[in-house]
Amino acid sequence: MDSGEKLKSSFYNFILDQKDKECILYNSLSGVILLVTNPEEYRKVKELLNSVENYYYEEDEIIKLLYEKGILVEEDKDELEYLEYLYERDVVRNQELSLTLITTRQCNLRCVYCYEKHENLVMSSEVYHSLELYIENSLRERKYSGVNITLFGGEPFLEYNNITSFLENLSRICNKYNVPYSAGATTNGVLITPEHFEKLYELGVGYYQITIDGLEDTHNMYRKSIDGKGSFRKIIENLKYMNNTDYDFEVTIRTNFNEEVFRRAKEFYKFIAQNFDRRFHVYYEGIKKLGGENDASLDILGVDKVSETSIDIAAYIRKLGIKNDVIDEMTLPFKQVCYATKHNNYLIDYDGSILKCTLSLDDKLNHIGKLYKDGTMEIDEARHAKWVGKKTQLANICKQCKVLPLCYGGRCVNGRVHGEVFKCDKEFKEQELADLVTYNV
Numbered sequence: 001m002d003s004g005e006k007l008k009s010s011f012y013n014f015i016l017d018q019k020d021k022e023c024i025l026y027n028s029l030s031g032v033i034l035l036v037t038n039p040e041e042y043r044k045v046k047e048l049l050n051s052v053e054n055y056y057y058e059e060d061e062i063i064k065l066l067y068e069k070g071i072l073v074e075e076d077k078d079e080l081e082y083l084e085y086l087y088e089r090d091v092v093r094n095q096e097l098s099l100t101l102i103t104t105r106q107c108n109l110r111c112v113y114c115y116e117k118h119e120n121l122v123m124s125s126e127v128y129h130s131l132e133l134y135i136e137n138s139l140r141e142r143k144y145s146g147v148n149i150t151l152f153g154g155e156p157f158l159e160y161n162n163i164t165s166f167l168e169n170l171s172r173i174c175n176k177y178n179v180p181y182s183a184g185a186t187t188n189g190v191l192i193t194p195e196h197f198e199k200l201y202e203l204g205v206g207y208y209q210i211t212i213d214g215l216e217d218t219h220n221m222y223r224k225s226i227d228g229k230g231s232f233r234k235i236i237e238n239l240k241y242m243n244n245t246d247y248d249f250e251v252t253i254r255t256n257f258n259e260e261v262f263r264r265a266k267e268f269y270k271f272i273a274q275n276f277d278r279r280f281h282v283y284y285e286g287i288k289k290l291g292g293e294n295d296a297s298l299d300i301l302g303v304d305k306v307s308e309t310s311i312d313i314a315a316y317i318r319k320l321g322i323k324n325d326v327i328d329e330m331t332l333p334f335k336q337v338c339y340a341t342k343h344n345n346y347l348i349d350y351d352g353s354i355l356k357c358t359l360s361l362d363d364k365l366n367h368i369g370k371l372y373k374d375g376t377m378e379i380d381e382a383r384h385a386k387w388v389g390k391k392t393q394l395a396n397i398c399k400q401c402k403v404l405p406l407c408y409g410g411r412c413v414n415g416r417v418h419g420e421v422f423k424c425d426k427e428f429k430e431q432e433l434a435d436l437v438t439y440n441v
Contacts, residue, residue, distance in 0.1 A: 006075035007063070009049045012402050013071060016438050025049075026437045029083060029405040030070030031332040035441050048072070080399055087408055091334055091342060095145040097138065098345040099131070100152050100358065103159040105350060109188050109231055111211075111223045113256065115359065122159055123350040126373060128166045130352060132173060133375025139177040144344065147174055149183040151205075152347075152358060157191035167203040182206060188223065189235040197238070201247050209283070210235065211254045214261045214268045222256075236275075243276050251276075252325050255284040262309050266316050273320040282317060283325040284310065311432075315439040330436055336407040340387050340414065354379065356387045357414045365417050386417045395422055403429045 012029040022042055025034040036042050044062055066072040073079065105119040138144055151163060167183060174181035184207030212235060213219045220230025253272060257265065272282065310326065317324045329335045339345050340356040347355035354369035354377060355361065369379040398409040
């Protein structure tokens, strides 16, 4: 940037005044959040961002900082065009192979809001072997720059022995071709015993998402074992073992809340802060009706209430010093883009079927291909295009929205594939984002 070149305030800025003497600057395109508390700096920042014309002077540290953080941009910069470029570069052309494995359709819990059927269907050794062949052949041909595996179910670790055998082979393959490999799991946490955790860590499983719905009484009400007993104590016992190691891993403790769970949320997060270190993050959403057999009787919160309670919870979590994954999901570029829209992201079902979405495993439109014994994948490109092909077609309302860098016009892709009409309250989304940033800095 040459000295004297004209700058302007970014369209994607949120300028959030606090007490008329300080402000929060947030830019959704860069993901940067700055807190300005010095009165003199506050005055200058407000003057710059409210000015019709701004100039870049290299010796001016405030202007330089605002430019480096994306708060100020070149006067002739087309930010929408730049955003479209970033989406193409970072999302569409991402060359990492991401596979989510449905290792089993069965589960050892019977959560009241679960949308999945519980069937004794497990991934066979033949399917695991076919995956190994596909990955090795692809890496030999330099098709992918990395491999990420997510273990899913049902409860994936019901198939612990097959999983560990597969991961041992996969690690060997990736090392052979000098390609980075990572693995994680979405699990209820009951089966991550100390012995299992040690072995999984050795095999590169460095991330877990584990659901705990509040303290023992509320969690056990919603997440019972098959025999009707609660699962809380066993999960906490496993997590405390993990916490007592010095290993490099991350756990997201997810909570699905309704009015009852939310009522004791602060007490629950205080418990998390007292028992677990910074490797344990939190994430939360309102309970949803996703087609499960108990949908009719579920107590759920409305959209407005979910937004309100999320902001309140986030503010309390911040005070406790817990890392909140919701903040990252809601404020960093492209974090809200659905995995199903990504070209190299596939679900491999227990029988080798290739899918896109975890929410509709048996839906015909969700089945886009098949993995064969010889390690080849057959993809129905026309059906795959229904999931990934329309993301660049932004609605006009999206082009005028400051939340666009986060979601890129996203909504439930499964709904779009099934003909759902696009709806979005731009003003509500922008205000929700502004409130989230305001109460969490």
